[in-house]
Every structure is written in structure tokens, then in C-alpha cells.
Amino acid sequence: MSELRYNLISGEWIIVATERAKRPKDFIKAKKEQQSLPEYKETCPFCPGNEIQTPVETFRLGDSRAWKVRSVYNKFGAVSNEDKKERHIHGLYNSMNGFGMHEVIIEHPRHNNCIALMSYEDVENILKVYKSRYLAIQEIKGIECIVIFKNHGPAAGTSLEHPHSQLIATPVVPPQVRGRLERAAGFFDFNGKCAFCTMLESELKEKTRIVLETDNFVAFMPYASFVPFTTWIFPRRHSPSFGEINNEEISDLAKNLKTTLSKLYYGLDNPDFNYSIRSIPVGEKGTDYSHWYLSVIPRLSQPAGFELGSGMFINTVLPEEAAKFLRDIK
């Protein structure tokens, strides 16, 4: 028998199909070890020495010859700040120029590194650059929302091996963000408290879906996970905007994120995954009802026609089992 579960944050029903149940270890695919890649690749535009191949550098930690993390314009930006924010409406057709920012954050000089294998300090450096770029870009007039994300491996939509993340700042509030805000506001209006803080409190009490607790962050699998091994990392402190993360939290998130990704790396043999930081639209950072978080989505299954036709996902592994599996990997 299967079960339907409702996700309070996304507003989605998912089906946990235990008839097609898989054990967590069924998701392990034979995957090339990250370390078997070369440490340096002459043709890689992100490797040290090839800095000239990347467009405008927007930020750097470390000096130009021995940098730790760099952010640069995306060479094939989906949006650009050279464009104007202009809306065109004719009849049913509503469009805008592709105004925005699209940057690449080169996470580490070493070609074959990845967060699961880095030191805490390395990861802290990446998060510092995220914050710095977030704060700078939220001041640009016309930017509504900033999405920081990472694609690891081909099933996650990247073919570039060198460890990197991206940032896209959009001139509209993305509909997924708007939907989450509306549900969170509804929850707040009815209950008088933040839905995310309430969920975190409840998960800490239930314990079964917790992956990892650190001082300032909790990694857990949502009750209604839409794909196997979805992991959310929530700050314990109520805070709507990622831009407001403090230094202590950056250190602790580095620890939590690295450890969570290491559990995936060793437990599921370096699976392809995405993560994204889900923050508030830049103009709404003072709200009481929203809460930023980081969402890790391993790409172990392929959504099919039912998912595309209904928005409901069939998940073949119980979040409680997946969480236990990762929790037990030391």
C-alpha cells in the first residue's frame, strides 16, 4: 500500500510508493571517483593559469596568483546586466528583456575537488563568496530575487568537472518562490508563527527524518520529499534572507553542508546532485513568516509523464529510511 503526503512548504502532494519500494542502497550506481579526475586540466577555463579565459571577475578570495575562490560573469549568461529591465505586453504575450546577473563561483583551484572532499575552511570560503555576492547584487536596482545553486554531474545538468556554483539574479519573483511565500504567509496569518520554524521544531521532536544536527543548522529530509534523498538544511535561527547569515553561522553551515554531502558521496558513491539556496525576494527580507534554507536534491530518478502532467511526484523510498541510511554513515 502506498501513501500520499502533503508538503506544507511546496504545497505539493507526493506519493510514497512502497509497492515499488527501493532500499537506499539500490540507488548506488557505479560512479567514477572524483579523485580519479586530473588535479589540473590545461583546457579547463576554471583551472589556475587560465584566468584570462573567464569573463569579468566580480570577486576573489586570495591573491590573483594564488586564489582560493573566484566569482566571474557566466560566459553564456542566461540573463545580463547589460540589458535593460523592460516589460513588453501585446495581447496575451508578456515578455521582458533578459535583464539580471548570472555569475559562476569557482569553488576551488583544484580541478578534481568537490565539497564532500574539501576542508571545512575551503567550504567556508565558498559560503563567504556566496554571501558577498548576494549582498552586492541585492543592491542592484531592478533585481527581485537571487538564486544560488550548484549542479554536480551530468544528470544534474552540468558537463563541467571543475567544482563551481552559479548565481542567477532575476528581474521577477520566480513563481515557485512566490508560491512558497504565499503559503508561508497563510500559515503565519493562521498560526501566528513561521511555518519553517514550526516545521523544524516538529522534526527535531520526531527525530526520524533528521540527517545531521550542528550548532546552528539542521539537515533533515522533508516528510513529503518529492525525490529520493531530498535533504533540507535549515538555519535554527529565524532569518528570511540568506544575506543575513552571520560568521558563526557560515562556519557551522560549512561543517553541516560538507558533512551532509560527504554522507551522500560515501553512502551513494558520488551521486549527481543539485543544491540551491532558497531565500526571500530581496525587498522582503524583514518578514516574520519566511525563512531561507538550502535544498539538496540528488538526481537518482527521472520524473516521467505523470510528474510532468500533474506536478505530483512518485517517490520510491521512504524519507525516514533514507534519513536513517545517511545518518548512519559516519
Place this chain on the structure above:
Amino acid sequence: MSELRYNLISGEWIIVATERAKRPKDFIKAKKEQQSLPEYKETCPFCPGNEIQTPVETFRLGDSRAWKVRSVYNKFGAVSNEDKKERHIHGLYNSMNGFGMHEVIIEHPRHNNCIALMSYEDVENILKVYKSRYLAIQEIKGIECIVIFKNHGPAAGTSLEHPHSQLIATPVVPPQVRGRLERAAGFFDFNGKCAFCTMLESELKEKTRIVLETDNFVAFMPYASFVPFTTWIFPRRHSPSFGEINNEEISDLAKNLKTTLSKLYYGLDNPDFNYSIRSIPVGEKGTDYSHWYLSVIPRLSQPAGFELGSGMFINTVLPEEAAKFLRDIK
């Protein structure tokens, strides 16, 4: 420069990134011809002679030894009518038993057939079975919505070669369906007419995104297509429920669907794709503001972290170019 476009029906903004633009023919991948598969496979549960390997048969066109189309229970159903419709709410956790129906429609006896290669009559038979199952299942108490869909190829989420579609009837209105209805109702309340009829009228006037017109149906690419080559097939007649398709329309849809899928088959070398029929919740079939349609989604690109983190999609091909490409394939 790129462009953002708003999809009136899905409520989503998409980015058409012409900086990363691909020509339609860049999407052609070397793909095994359907006909190179065997006509019959002894181990295939959907091949004639193996009927005993499928669960309960719910419908059949033709006699038991020389059937044309069969529908059967899905052996690993995501939901089941043996379960009760029961809601459980405790604290923040809202769940339901996995009540519903999950059937497989075996489209043709021949293992290596596919709609693009079938006769109009074969496709008509499949659509007749869709309608028959839709009408029967909408009478089951507790069913809220019926999703008919097809997965063709591994990137579309199937590993079964034998041509088949599926039907899942859900005990809740899926959130994507609810969202579409709300937007359509808002459009109707403001404009006094159906958003889908209005869009169709506008597309027929603009012409640039039309793929194929037949007597009762129009295949076109939505102005804000979220992935390359998304094609919508709209009935010309305003009709909220697929269950109300008439015989003349079934014949014409067979022609339109087969031709559209043939254009994809020959133009892009048998790409993996999904389609789904987007109909109204079963209790709302008399509304003036909704309109069923069939959505074909080729699986040529992989959504990445930005898409997962924002719900906004980056499409690398202009719908107008993709439509022209398919229109020109005879």
C-alpha cells in the same frame, strides 16, 4: 540578449537564452530506430501470448487472442483501489492512504511499434480506450482527477520498450491542476472568456508557433515553452473534460497526434518524450473557463539547479524556430 516570457496557463516565467541558442537540429541524437527492436519478445509481459503475466484486464478492443489495445492494472501501482480514501492529520503531517487507480494501456500487439509509425486507425483505437477508461473511472467515488500519460524512452522515465501509456486517478486535485484552474478562472472572471480558447485564437492569428492544423485540433508551441519542442495540442471546440471528446474528434486527434509525433520522430531521430492529457478535475466538467489539451514534452535537456531552485526554466531554442522546424517536416 535573452528574453523572459510569461506563460499564461502555467503561471511561469521562462528564459529564452539566445546566448546559448541551439539550432533545432542540434537536438538530434543518434538514437536506435524503433524498428530495429524485435517485433515480438518472449519475455515481454505486454506481447501477445503473455497476457497471463499482466494483472486484471479492465478493457480490451478486439478479441482475447487478437486484441488491438488492452488496459490492465499496473503491476506496481503507485495507488490502488484496494485502499480506502482516508485522511490522517497529526500536527503538521497530512497524509492519505494510497487510494486511486493505476492502469497501463498496451497500445499495440507489436513490440516495436510506436504511435509515430502506426496507422491512424491504430491511434484511434488507443484514444478510444483512453476515453472509455476515463469515463468509467470518473464514476468511482473518491476520485478527483485522472491523468493519462505516456513515457517514451529512458530519458522520459521508462525502460519498457513495448508501446504503452498509463492512467493514474488521484484522490486529490494535483497542485499543478489546481494552479492552472485558478489562473484560468481569474482570466475568465476578468475577460469573460476561456483563456485557452483565447490563446488558440491568438496563436492561429500569429501563425509563427503553429506546428499542425487539422479539422478539430491545433498543435502549436506555447509562446513561453519551458523546454525545447514542447508542443500543445488543443481541441478547437471549448471542452473542459477529455471525457467529452466525440467520435469525430477522436478520429481527428489520431491524425493530429500521429502526425505531430511523426514529425518529432523523423525530425529529431526518435527522441525520448512524454505526453499527458491535461483535463479538469472530474467534478468540474461543466465549467466555462477550462479546456482540456494534450501536452507533448520531448526530453532533450536536463533541468538543473536553477530550475529546481526557482521553478523558472531556461529554454535554449526559440519556440518560433522549433515550430518552423517541425512544420517543415512533411
